[in-house]
Amino acid sequence: MDIINILDRIGCWTQNVIKVLKLFFFPKPLNRPPKIRLKKYTIHETFSLYLQxxxxxxxxxxxxxxxxxxPIHAILALCIVAYLAIRxxxxxxxxxxxxxxxxxxxxYGLVGISSVAFVGYMILRRIKNDPMYLYGFxxxxxxxxxxFRSYFKVRFGRDYTYGVVEEVKGELAKVFVHDDISxxxxxxxxWVTCNLKVKPGDxxxxxxxxxxxxxxxxxxVIEVAQSSQTKTEPKAETE
Structure with missing residues (x-):
């Protein structure tokens, strides 16, 4: 293998690395589902699993x-990478x-809190290596x-969710429910109770x-969604 081929491979590898880094630091919304996904569930559940x-x-x-x-700078680097990956x-x-x-x-909230916990613990252990201070922290x-959990519930929490009817048997309905963080x-x-008139696909x-x-x-079931889909309802998926 001559020097020209070696340099050519290094150049191609460098271009690929730059492309990946650019995609990571400046991501754009995908228009197609990812190739690696959960077959049993929807694309929404796949991305939710990625986050978890x-x-x-x-x-x-x-x-x-x-x-x-x-060292603390290594912990900071980990926190930054985690934030960028979630983003x-x-x-x-x-x-x-x-x-x-x-x-x-x-x-974002959990990454922020855990970052403060990791870095703060390291700093406190170096300054005051006393169990009382550590337990207090x-x-x-x-x-x-x-x-944070309470505020999230107040801001985003709901006492209901949405589902798609799969099957109806008397006063029972089998529904598929998406991963719903709210x-x-x-x-x-x-299988849920249903005293309303519903049909599969509703x-x-x-x-x-x-x-x-x-x-x-x-x-x-407390209501049949008759209007167009809202932000809290399942989006149409691109298969």
Missing amino acids: LVFILYLVIGVLMIIAKM FILIAGANFIINVPAYRFFY IGSITVVVLA ANVKPGYY LVKIAIENKTLRGAIPKG
Whole structure:
């Protein structure tokens, strides 16, 4: 292999790296669904899973870095990368994620709080390596998390969700519900009570019942959505 071929390969590799970095730092909404997606659920659930996996991976790596006593600038770099990754997913999936503002506020808020927790813990451990100060700091972060959770519920929370009717049997209806962060409902198929006249394919409004530490569960159809889709309702998908 001569020097010209080597330089040519280096040039192609450099162009590809620059293209990937440009896409990562300056993402644009996708017009087509990603190739890697959940077959059982919709594209919305796929992007929601991406967000969850990135955030969980960020937390695990952050904790491991703290245990390994990595330098603060390494923790800061991790926080920045996590924020950029969350931002990339939210922007890339803007045409497919249902209720983007709620997901954006939720994940940006969690990344911000956890970043303060990671960096603050490292700084405090260096300045005041006293268990009392550390416990106090952890307690403060816990209060902030609870306050954030309460504010999110006030701003975005709902006591209902939306679903698509799949099957009707007497006063019961089988509905498919999207991952709904505002109602804290997991995606899936649910049998709910239905005293209204519905048919398969109808978009319905469903009351939910909150369960401690388990999220909310759809209970019964309270309205048939007759109007055009709203921001909180499922978007049309491009297959």
